[in-house]
Amino acid sequence: MTTPSPTASLSSGPVAPPVERAAFLLDFDGTLVDIAPTPASVKLEPGLTDTLLRLRDLCGGALAIVTGRPIEQIDHFLPGIPTAVAGEHGLTLRRSLDGAEEPVTAAPLPRDWIDEAHTLIGRHPDTSVEHKKAGLVLHYRACPEAEEPFRHAIETWLSGQDVFEIHPSKMAWEIRLAGIHKGKAVEALMAQPPFAGRVPFFVGDDVTDRDGISAARALGGMGYLIPDDFPTAHAFRSWLAHYVETA
Numbered sequence: 001m002t003t004p005s006p007t008a009s010l011s012s013g014p015v016a017p018p019v020e021r022a023a024f025l026l027d028f029d030g031t032l033v034d035i036a037p038t039p040a041s042v043k044l045e046p047g048l049t050d051t052l053l054r055l056r057d058l059c060g061g062a063l064a065i066v067t068g069r070p071i072e073q074i075d076h077f078l079p080g081i082p083t084a085v086a087g088e089h090g091l092t093l094r095r096s097l098d099g100a101e102e103p104v105t106a107a108p109l110p111r112d113w114i115d116e117a118h119t120l121i122g123r124h125p126d127t128s129v130e131h132k133k134a135g136l137v138l139h140y141r142a143c144p145e146a147e148e149p150f151r152h153a154i155e156t157w158l159s160g161q162d163v164f165e166i167h168p169s170k171m172a173w174e175i176r177l178a179g180i181h182k183g184k185a186v187e188a189l190m191a192q193p194p195f196a197g198r199v200p201f202f203v204g205d206d207v208t209d210r211d212g213i214s215a216a217r218a219l220g221g222m223g224y225l226i227p228d229d230f231p232t233a234h235a236f237r238s239w240l241a242h243y244v245e246t247a
């Protein structure tokens with residue numbers, strides 16, 4: 001992909017608003033970092049931290065990460081960088097660098113599902129279970145044959161209740177609270193400073209990001225999906241670095 005100019009028309013590639021009027025709402029895995037064999041092994045490309053810090057300054061602090069991960073994982077990988085973080089697909093929210101996470105009332109995951117999840121990964125080598133506040137993820141990237149047994153198990157646990165839902169992720173199945181999605185996180189962020197009054201610009205790569213994209217567009221902004229709008233996560237990051245350098 002040739003790096004499109006941020007000021008190019010839509011027909012020639014993605015565009016962003018002028019940086020002084022924009023709010024940036026960015027996904028993490030598959031967008032700011034490439035997909036890696038395990039959640040812990042993602043790597044930040046050289047220069048990304050500087051790009052994000054410069055972006056945050058240019059847009060008056062209106063930089064948020066909107067992720068499926070718990071907020072503390074973003075603090076680990078991007079310490080002190082985004083102003084706000086929406087975690088667990090929008091279940092959790094911290095609006096400022098020095099602020100506290102907003103309180104969440106979430107139904108606890110039934111203990112027997114957690115126990116069965118651990119039994120299940122014990123039967124499939126190199127699989128793992130990731131725990132979240134109100135959900136869990138069964139990862140099978142290194143053991144693709146576990147996809148169907150994992151999906152079947154989760155669907156069995158979820159049958160007959162409507163508090164939790166199953167969501168497909170990249171080489172993983174996730175249980176999360178019904179009705180939680182990234183679109184709500186975008187709306188909540190855009191309702192308050194430093195985001196309010198700006199034009200939202202959302203980029204993501206996954207099924208879960210489509211809600212964020214729709215919300216950004218509904219609020220008069222832009223939403224882009226990798227690989228439809230940027231061919232790869234690396235191409236998006238190159239575009240972002242160019243946008244920041246030329247702003």
Ligand SMILES: O=P(O)(O)OC[C@H]1O[C@H](O[C@H]2O[C@H](CO)[C@@H](O)[C@H](O)[C@H]2O)[C@H](O)[C@@H](O)[C@@H]1O
Nearest residue numbers: 028029035036037038039067068069141170172
């Ligand atoms: O919303 P995101 O920031 O894109 O997070 C989505 C999920 O990402 C993580 O899992 C995925 O990325 C891992 C690292 O590249 C990869 O090993 C795994 O196979 C992917 O499913 C994360 O672990 C999940 O909690 C997020 O929901």
